[in-house]
Amino acid sequence: MSKMSKDEINRLIHDFNAELSALSQAVNLVNDKFEFDKILARRMSSLMPAKMDEILLNWEKIKELLSRDLN
Amino acid sequence: MTKKHSALIVEDDELSRITLSCLLEGFAATEEAADSVSAIKKIEAKKYDMIFIDLDLERELAGLEIIVKARASGAYTIVLSGREENRYIQQAYERGCHDFLSKPFDHRALELVIGKFNIIKGQAQLADMFSYEFLTQDNNLIKQLEILAELSAHNRPVLIQGETGTGKTMLAKLIHKFAYASLGNFVHLNCSEIPENLIESELFGYEKGAFSGAEQSRRGKIDLANNGTLFLDEIGTIPLSTQKKLLKVLEEKTYYPLGSNVLSKSNFKLISATCDSLEELVAEKKFRADLYFRLEGINFYIPALRERKKDIPLLIKHFQKEFPRKVVFSSALQNFLENNNWPGNVRELKKVIELLLVKSRGIVDIVDLPGHLLPATIAATVTTTTTTLTSYSRAQEAEDNRDELLSSAIINKVESEGLAAAINEIEKKLTLYFLERNEFKVRKTLTELQISNNYFYRIKGRGFLPEGVPLED
Known part of the structure; x- marks a missing residue:
């Protein structure tokens, strides 16, 4: 990974946090909608893996940055 | 709750679009756009009450262009973004957004924005x-x-x-x-x-x-x-x-x-x-x-009404409109109404107009004013007349030094009908004045006049209330 600026690192961490919150909010909504709107709950659930992939990807980047800084 | 508003959500992330749409459920009927081209098409085709715009769409900061379109359409414009740098927030506000919500945002932040939208x-x-x-x-x-x-x-x-x-x-x-x-x-x-x-x-x-x-x-x-x-x-x-x-x-x-x-x-x-x-x-x-x-x-x-006299003609017209029977105010009366100081403000003006509107004549004049205004009117007329005179007699000097309680109307009354009749008239007019001021509440009027119940009903028995005016305890 090429060297990231301070702004880019902040952005990466902020995106990671925002995606986690978005996922958490969506999980809560799936819970709310589960009984009353199963179609919507299913649609939201199907979108969650992609969101988790993004989160994992960002997490990998952060992990790499941290290990690089430690080394 | 009925969905009385319409909202457009411009957001490239489908999960975020659906989430926001759910959060707005019950408040607004929502539509979604995933990129700036479809967002602009929708904004041009329909007028939305609120438009939520993600700053980063198919390309970075594409949302900035949509802010301008959204504002021009008259919608309440809210930017949603993960960008927290001041320069982006400033750019969004400079393009006219009403609010900037930083992602992730919670229910409270959204409620605040909706509350502000409602007020505006x-x-x-x-x-x-x-x-x-x-x-x-x-x-x-x-x-x-x-x-x-x-x-x-x-x-x-x-x-x-x-x-x-x-x-x-x-x-x-x-x-x-x-x-x-x-x-x-x-x-x-x-x-x-x-x-x-x-x-x-x-x-x-x-x-x-x-x-x-x-x-x-x-x-x-x-x-x-x-x-x-x-x-x-x-x-x-x-x-x-x-x-x-x-x-x-x-x-x-x-x-x-x-x-x-x-x-x-x-x-x-x-x-x-x-x-x-x-x-x-x-x-x-x-x-x-x-x-x-x-x-x-x-x-x-x-x-106070005297500090905004240009509202008086508006108010007169409004109170006249509220009354089904139409009458005409003479120009002298209209002039008086527009220039009086109205110490009781809008409430007093309204009561006076209501009393004038129940007069039996079609053209209502200055003499039809309620008692508490009449002496002032006559005094004003007298003042106007006397200013045209060039010489002052001793009688006029005495007139000028007269106690302000002794209006011309009172003196005329004493001269024509005697002291008892004048006092009787003053009692009736003062009682009516205080009743009107207190919205016809008897108890409050008695307290202010410092008279007993019996005394009040003795004055009332002489007849001074217009027909149909209900008294309240």
């Missing part, structure tokens, strides 16, 4: 209401409305100041309607109408047996206003002992009803009004300074 949308309606109901063209008064946008964002109380009859109660009702009506009831208590020893039971309610005569429990105004608005009119008249208890309610939202040892809770928005200067009452130690500071939040000052 309501402001246009409120300005119309002011034109049609509150009837003013006074820019300073209308400008004060802008402060209403702040009401949704916090829990500050509202304090309305203005002379009696300027429309403080009406303004309080309008504020409730536009800012708080969705929350609950509007509960009105005129503190000056309640005897000192009863005000606490009115405010806090009481338990059965709390005092002699308390045969059953009764809810107080504070309890009735729970989750709604409590309007305390003439708050300056509340006794000091009650002020202390009221302060505790405002600070802690808890209180004990009289005779109860169970703590009650009430969460209400407070609007208070006064025609007194609370600062002066504080200086005179008649009003607690800490309560005064607690009441001050968003302050409105309604100017």
Whole structure:
């Protein structure tokens, strides 16, 4: 990974946090909608893996940055 | 809840779009756009009340262009973004967005934005209401409305100041309607109408047996206003002992009803009004300074009618329109009405117009004015006439030095019918004046006139009330 600026690192961490919150909010909504709107709950659930992939990807980047800084 | 608003969500992330759409459920019917091209197409094809825009769409900062389109369409524009750098926030505001929500945002942030949207949308309606109901063209008064946008964002109380009859109660009702009506009831208590020893039971309610005569429990105004608005009119008249208890309610939202040892809770928005200067009452130690500071939040000052005379023709027309039978005011009468100082303000003007409109003639003139205005009118006429004279006689000098209580009308009456008839007439006219001023409330009028019930009905028996005017206890 090429060297990231301070702004880019902040952005990466902020995106990671925002995606986690978005996922958490969506999980809560799936819970709310589960009984009353199963179609919507299913649609939201199907979108969650992609969101988790993004989160994992960002997490990998952060992990790499941290290990690089430690080394 | 009916979806009375429409919202467009411009967001490239589908999960975020659906989530926001769910959060707005019940408030707005939502439509979605995943990129800037489809967003612009939708904005051009339909007028939305609110548009939520993600700054980064198919390309970085593509949302900035949509802000301009959204604002031009008249929509309330909210930017959603993970970008927290000031330069992007500034760019978004410079392009005209109303609000900027940083992702991730929670329910509270969204509620705040929706509250602000409601107020701003309501402001246009409120300005119309002011034109049609509150009837003013006074820019300073209308400008004060802008402060209403702040009401949704916090829990500050509202304090309305203005002379009696300027429309403080009406303004309080309008504020409730536009800012708080969705929350609950509007509960009105005129503190000056309640005897000192009863005000606490009115405010806090009481338990059965709390005092002699308390045969059953009764809810107080504070309890009735729970989750709604409590309007305390003439708050300056509340006794000091009650002020202390009221302060505790405002600070802690808890209180004990009289005779109860169970703590009650009430969460209400407070609007208070006064025609007194609370600062002066504080200086005179008649009003607690800490309560005064607690009441001050968003302050409105309604100017007296004499300070906004250009509103008078509007008001006259409005009151005339409300009456089904049409009559014409002579130009002398119209001139008098437009130039009088109206110490009782809009309330007094309204009562006078109502009395003029029930006159049997089709063309109503200055002589048809109620008694308390008539002497002033005649005096004004006399003054106009005398200014045209160039020489002063001794009689005129005596006339100039005459006590202001002795108007020309009174002197004419004494000259033509004698002292007893004149006194009789003055009694009737003063009684009518105070009755009108007190909205035909007999008890309050008796107190102000300092006369007994019997005396009042003796005067009333001589006949001075227009037909159909109902008296209240």
